[in-house]
Amino acid sequence: MESKDPVTDTALKSVLIIGAGFAGLHCARKLAAVPNLCVTLVDKHNYQQFQPLLYQVATGILAPENAAFNLRAVLVQDTNVEVTLAEIVTVDLAARRATARNGAVFHADYLVLAAGSTANFFGIPGVAQFAFPMYSLQDAERLRSRLLELLEAADRRGTAAPGPAIVIVGAGATGVETAGAIADILQRMPPHLYPHLDRHQVSITLVDKGATVLPGFTAQSQAYAAAILGERGVTLRLGAAVREVSAHAVLLADGSHLQADAVIWAGGLKASGLAAALGLKPGHGGRLDVQSDLTLAGYPCVYALGDFANCRDASGKPLPQLAAVAQQAGRHCAANIAAHAAGDPQTPFVYLDKGVMAMIGRNAAVAEIGARHHPISGVFAFAAWLGVHVVLLTTVRAKMDTFLEWAWDYFGRVHVSPVLDRPTWWQPGGAPSASGRTLPGIEARTPSDHRERPGQKMASHVDWAPETPTTPRGPRPNS
Numbered sequence: 001m002e003s004k005d006p007v008t009d010t011a012l013k014s015v016l017i018i019g020a021g022f023a024g025l026h027c028a029r030k031l032a033a034v035p036n037l038c039v040t041l042v043d044k045h046n047y048q049q050f051q052p053l054l055y056q057v058a059t060g061i062l063a064p065e066n067a068a069f070n071l072r073a074v075l076v077q078d079t080n081v082e083v084t085l086a087e088i089v090t091v092d093l094a095a096r097r098a099t100a101r102n103g104a105v106f107h108a109d110y111l112v113l114a115a116g117s118t119a120n121f122f123g124i125p126g127v128a129q130f131a132f133p134m135y136s137l138q139d140a141e142r143l144r145s146r147l148l149e150l151l152e153a154a155d156r157r158g159t160a161a162p163g164p165a166i167v168i169v170g171a172g173a174t175g176v177e178t179a180g181a182i183a184d185i186l187q188r189m190p191p192h193l194y195p196h197l198d199r200h201q202v203s204i205t206l207v208d209k210g211a212t213v214l215p216g217f218t219a220q221s222q223a224y225a226a227a228i229l230g231e232r233g234v235t236l237r238l239g240a241a242v243r244e245v246s247a248h249a250v251l252l253a254d255g256s257h258l259q260a261d262a263v264i265w266a267g268g269l270k271a272s273g274l275a276a277a278l279g280l281k282p283g284h285g286g287r288l289d290v291q292s293d294l295t296l297a298g299y300p301c302v303y304a305l306g307d308f309a310n311c312r313d314a315s316g317k318p319l320p321q322l323a324a325v326a327q328q329a330g331r332h333c334a335a336n337i338a339a340h341a342a343g344d345p346q347t348p349f350v351y352l353d354k355g356v357m358a359m360i361g362r363n364a365a366v367a368e369i370g371a372r373h374h375p376i377s378g379v380f381a382f383a384a385w386l387g388v389h390v391v392l393l394t395t396v397r398a399k400m401d402t403f404l405e406w407a408w409d410y411f412g413r414v415h416v417s418p419v420l421d422r423p424t425w426w427q428p429g430g431a432p433s434a435s436g437r438t439l440p441g442i443e444a445r446t447p448s449d450h451r452e453r454p455g456q457k458m459a460s461h462v463d464w465a466p467e468t469p470t471t472p473r474g475p476r477p478n479s
Contacts, residue, residue: 013341015039016108018088018098018274020048020071022323023306024114025394026330032078034338039080040106042098044087046071048394049137052323053402055174057140059147059181060418061409066402068137069394088115090277093299110301110337113274113288114330117307117321120270120285126245131265134174145422146262147182152420154202155194163201165259167250169242170266171208172215173358176225178264179206180361183232188362193418204234205258207250209241214358214366216320217373221358221366224377228364242267269321271308283310284318292348294333301340305329311349319351323392328352359385362410 015031017024020043028041047068056062071083086100096111119133132143150164166182168175186199206213206229212222213229213236226236241253250258270286280296283289288296288304290311296302306326311319319325328351336346355374357367365381368374376384386406393399 013037013110014108015110015112015337016096016098016106017041017112017114018091019043019114019116019272019306019308020045020083021051021114021116021306022048022326023308023330023333024112025071025074026327027112027114027305027334028075028081029078030331030334031337032075032081034334034341035080037080037338037341038082039078040082040084040108041071041075042084042086042088042100042106043071044085045137046083046085047137048074050393050398051135052389052392054134054137054140055178055181057137058134058143058178059185060144061181061185062402062405064137064141066398066405067140069398074394088274091274093278093280093296093302096301110303110340112303112305112333112337113278113308114305114326115272115274115308117269117285118272119265120268121265122267124242124244127242127263127265127267130245130247131169131263133265134178135269142422143262143264145420148418148420149423150261151194151197151202151418155197158196159198159201161201163198163203164261165203165205166262166264167205167207167258167260168264168266169207169250170268171206171210171213171236171238172266172268173356175206175208175264175266176213176229177359178266179204179229179234180232180359180364183229183234184361187232200233203259205237206234207237207240207242207252207258209239209253211239213238217356217358217366218368218375220375221368221377225358225360225366228360232361269307275308285310285321293336293346294329294349295336295346303333303336305333311351313351314348320356322356324354325351357381357385357388 013036015037017028017039020041024041025048028039031037031039047070050067053062053067057064057067075081075083086102086104088098089101090099091097091113095107096109097105097107098111099105117135119135121127132146133139134143154161154163168179182204186202189199213225214222229236242250243253244251245263248260250260250263252258271282271288275282275286275288280288287308287310290304290309291297294303294305294309294311296304306329307321311325311329313319329349332349339346353371355367355369357365359365359382363379363382365385366375366377367381367384369376390399390403393402
């Protein structure tokens, strides 16, 4: 069915949103209040993941359900928003038509591309095969089990044996927060969990090709973060680019090797694979360059948001890939769609910079407040980080549950149980490391070799898309 001109047509208009991350979900929720629009929100998962807390899932501070929220439950009051589980693989921008892997076809008057991002390995050999990325709920759950496997293996070997070596690549907020969380866990771990493990034998190394941690923060915040990480046992290897990753080692550009029983990749993001299938020239990070009103040049009813897009401020400076930018862009996109549907002009997106922050560990964080990034650190920044992230959580229940988890962890020293529910397959005799030592029962496996097993997923979400053709629901499906 051919779409009419959105400006002159007074009938009900349709919006197709691809991707239910911060940008897509906030766009859908704001559009839900517009009575003459029907919205279809398509994602390959039936949940929204709260990416800033994934590192806490990976390190066992929070349970997976604290960082993932069922989309239909979130949108239960929004009767003009339909959630569809599908993976979009091709898009005809001119026709505003999207095709899913299962064969379903969607067509709408307005198209919003918010398909998110994936880990950027920069073509470095061995990273895709051996490293554990940290950008999805599945990534966090797999890494959590790998870390527990390493601690279990070290406990079996006893205190006389060397502990596992953990290497984190990327000293941005994700890498710093992950390194700090692992260091905290080792310091505060109840003795009964691993009675034969010498936690001082576990090494944590944070690697980055840049000269400082937390690029984009002030020098004061960077110095504080580096000092706290050092105090808590994290070794910094700055100005060191990664050349290759193998099963049990990381080769640096200067020719040196780092022992690595787990390599955590926090080295950056790029747009999801859908961006490359659109036939447009990609911008930085494989993302789509958008105009000031968030539309694609030449496609006035097609928008790109979040980690799928490169947005700029009024001076032409690129905006950072932050959750706050995605949320504000999603809401602004919804306002522009509503205005266009009503025949009113669209307006440029203006980001309100409220600052940035990063958690380093217990009682230690950095926060830079406002557009001028006034820095604070320590306990006050720690409390601010907790408060801001509770407020940003999607549902009231998530806010309450997460706050209680953090309160128990802080005051009661009660932690999420270290349940090893996703073990890698065991290899007889263990796997030899680069230094010749053996990790009994731990196979040198790739993250992609993990296989899901029945009953291991939480009831509130699934993380696969059906491969059998289904009849799509929502705006103008064509099959």
